[in-house]
Amino acid sequence: xxxxxxxxxxxxxxxxxxxxxxxxxxxxxxxxxxxxxxxxxxxxxxxxxxxxxxxxxxxxxxxxxxxxxxxxxxxxxxxxxxxxxxxxxxxxxxxxxxxxxxxxxxxxxxxxxxxxxxxxxxxxxxxxxxxxxxxxxxxxxxxxxxxxxxxxxxxxxxxxxxxxxxxxxxxxxxxxxxxxxxxxxxxxxxxxxxxxxxxxxxxxxxxxxxxxxxxxxxxxxxxxxxxxxxxxxxxxxxxxxxxxxxxxxxxxxxxxxxxxxxxxxxxxxxxxxxxxxxxxxxxxxxxxxxxxxxxxx
Amino acid sequence: xxxxxxxxxxxxxxxxxxxxxxxxxxxxxxxxxxxxxxxxxxxxxxxxxxxxxxxxxxxxxxxxxxxxxxxxxxxxxxxxxxxxxxxxxxxxxxxxxxxxxxxxxxxxxxxxxxxxxxxxxxxxxxxxxxxxxxxxxxxxxxxxxxxxxxxxxxxxxxxxxxxxxxxxxxxxxxxxxxxxxxxxxxxxxxxxxxxxxxxxxxxxxxxxxxxxxxxxxxxxxxxxx
Ligand SMILES: Nc1ncnc2c1ncn2[C@@H]1O[C@H](COP(=O)(O)OP(=O)(O)O)[C@@H](O)[C@H]1O
Ligand SMILES: [Mg+2]
Numbered sequence: 001x002x003x004x005x006x007x008x009x010x011x012x013x014x015x016x017x018x019x020x021x022x023x024x025x026x027x028x029x030x031x032x033x034x035x036x037x038x039x040x041x042x043x044x045x046x047x048x049x050x051x052x053x054x055x056x057x058x059x060x061x062x063x064x065x066x067x068x069x070x071x072x073x074x075x076x077x078x079x080x081x082x083x084x085x086x087x088x089x090x091x092x093x094x095x096x097x098x099x100x101x102x103x104x105x106x107x108x109x110x111x112x113x114x115x116x117x118x119x120x121x122x123x124x125x126x127x128x129x130x131x132x133x134x135x136x137x138x139x140x141x142x143x144x145x146x147x148x149x150x151x152x153x154x155x156x157x158x159x160x161x162x163x164x165x166x167x168x169x170x171x172x173x174x175x176x177x178x179x180x181x182x183x184x185x186x187x188x189x190x191x192x193x194x195x196x197x198x199x200x201x202x203x204x205x206x207x208x209x210x211x212x213x214x215x216x217x218x219x220x221x222x223x224x225x226x227x228x229x230x231x232x233x234x235x236x237x238x239x240x241x242x243x244x245x246x247x248x249x250x251x252x253x254x255x256x257x258x259x260x261x262x263x264x265x266x267x268x269x270x271x272x273x274x275x276x277x278x279x280x281x282x283x284x285x286x287x288x289x290x291x292x293x294x295x296x297x
Numbered sequence: 298x299x300x301x302x303x304x305x306x307x308x309x310x311x312x313x314x315x316x317x318x319x320x321x322x323x324x325x326x327x328x329x330x331x332x333x334x335x336x337x338x339x340x341x342x343x344x345x346x347x348x349x350x351x352x353x354x355x356x357x358x359x360x361x362x363x364x365x366x367x368x369x370x371x372x373x374x375x376x377x378x379x380x381x382x383x384x385x386x387x388x389x390x391x392x393x394x395x396x397x398x399x400x401x402x403x404x405x406x407x408x409x410x411x412x413x414x415x416x417x418x419x420x421x422x423x424x425x426x427x428x429x430x431x432x433x434x435x436x437x438x439x440x441x442x443x444x445x446x447x448x449x450x451x452x453x454x455x456x457x458x459x460x461x462x463x464x465x466x467x468x469x470x471x472x473x474x475x476x477x478x479x480x481x482x483x484x485x486x487x488x489x490x491x492x493x494x495x496x497x498x499x500x501x502x503x504x505x506x507x508x509x510x511x512x513x514x515x516x517x518x519x520x521x522x
Contacts, residue, residue: 007402202388202399208346209451210375211403 011219026191030231033180038239040173062124063151072148088127185286192290217291228283236272298324304354314340316510327481330490332507338490342457346378379448379456383463387432394428400447418450438469458489494521
């Protein structure tokens with residue numbers, strides 16, 4: 001089948017400008033629904049990063065003051081080693097923490113510059129025998145009182161709460177995204193139907209002179225695809241801005257544990273790619289359905 | 298070229314537009330389909346390019362049983378059958394030249410074919426100078442010539458004309474009939490539905506008369522009666 005590209009381009013362009021308000025409404029609906037989807041994806045990737053950071057077997061972390069005295073450090077080691085409630089503990093030395101830090105902030109050299117390798121706090125990864133949260137918390141309270149301990153962080157509790165919350169948020173957003181994707185599909189369907197109605201005389205002539213259904217269909221489907229992709233483009237911008245906003249907030253509040261929510265470029269690239277693909281598909285397919293139903297009627 | 302075997306067409310609402318019709322029309326014939334309004338002339342024509350499907354009977358076009366044709370082959374059938382209507386069906390936002398080119402563009406003809414065939418066909422229908430005008434700038438007769446040019450530019454085997462002179466004054470109608478006659482002389486089979494007595498009586502061609510869906514007369518070199 002011989003398609004003339006210039007023909008398809010001309011017809012598609014005409015359709016796009018024929019009814020600008022409807023085109024804009026369609027593009028915006030697609031943008032809103034895909035922004036929701038993108039935000040849900042941001043959260044998912046963030047949570048995944050968070051879980052990577054805390055390995056499963058670490059139940060809590062005892063942070064040590066950067067200027068701890070050797071005696072105090074020895075005391076902490078002793079206490080941990082002699083405790084009957086602790087199955088394992090590991091001291092993470094300054095170089096290792098800094099290396100982790102470098103790895104972690106590899107996308108943000110400015111953050112790294114602010115960190116003096118000598119002032120990096122060190123910590124113990126502690127695995128209690130009893131993984132029960134109450135027991136762990138009781139233990140943690142004890143260690144917090146030791147001299148030279150700067151803070152005890154309960155990984156399990158913290159991560160569990162955060163996970164619950166983010167999972168809920170991401171689920172709510174996914175559902176909202178699904179509903180608004182439904183709305184954009186319907187709006188797209190109507191936009192294409194309106195475009196076809198406006199061109200019904202042309203379509204009648206096309207069918208009479210023997211144009212194939214694909215030839216009639218394609219400009220409309222490409223029109224839908226372009227509208228979907230433009231909407232997706234807006235949603236990509238919104239998601240990138242959202243990500244940057246989160247990143248700024250995280251740095252300001254020094255919520256270092258949440259830093260995995262400040263996504264790196266390859267994650268953002270793949271989210272953007274998925275959004276564009278989703279937008280183009282929504283447009284292409286809903287237009288395809290509209291055209292097929294029109295031609296079969 | 299065209300053969301109907303016991304064809305019946307009923308529309309929803311129990312209107313039977315064509316009843317047990319038989320007809321055999323050879324290549325290069327010129328046939329008038331006559332009869333009062335509502336007698337089934339348009340239905341007869343629409344069945345031939347599958348704008349309508351018969352309820353019973355078989356229809357052959359160029360030797361092929363079009364009832365057995367798949368949906369995908371319908372465009373090919375239509376490329377061999379030009380169609381002209383009382384209301385011209387021209388696209389008002391396109392010029393004369395564009396209206397004719399459109400028929401070739403949408404069946405994927407290459408640009409160099411279009412750029413030679415369109416001027417040639419406009420010359421043939423007597424509108425060589427009108428290519429850049431819009432339909433509303435033309436008279437009714439000129440508009441019908443454009444629509445004939447569009448129907449014939451792909452050189453179909455068959456030309457269907459459904460009351461092509463119905464909206465035209467007698468003088469203009471004669472011009473259109475001359476044009477259809479010329480097209481017929483190139484070997485194209487022409488079927489024309491009309492209830493214009495004067496035209497039928499002057500042309501003296503084969504006449505198939507319909508009344509209430511029945512073929513009541515099929516006569517060569519006939520008159521209207
Ligand atoms: N699409 C349709 N739906 C229902 N009835 C129709 C339709 N087209 C034509 N008819 C009916 O079929 C009969 C034949 O119509 P038509 O073929 O248009 O006759 P003609 O062209 O001779 O006027 C008429 O009674 C008409 O009302
Ligand atoms: Mg009629």
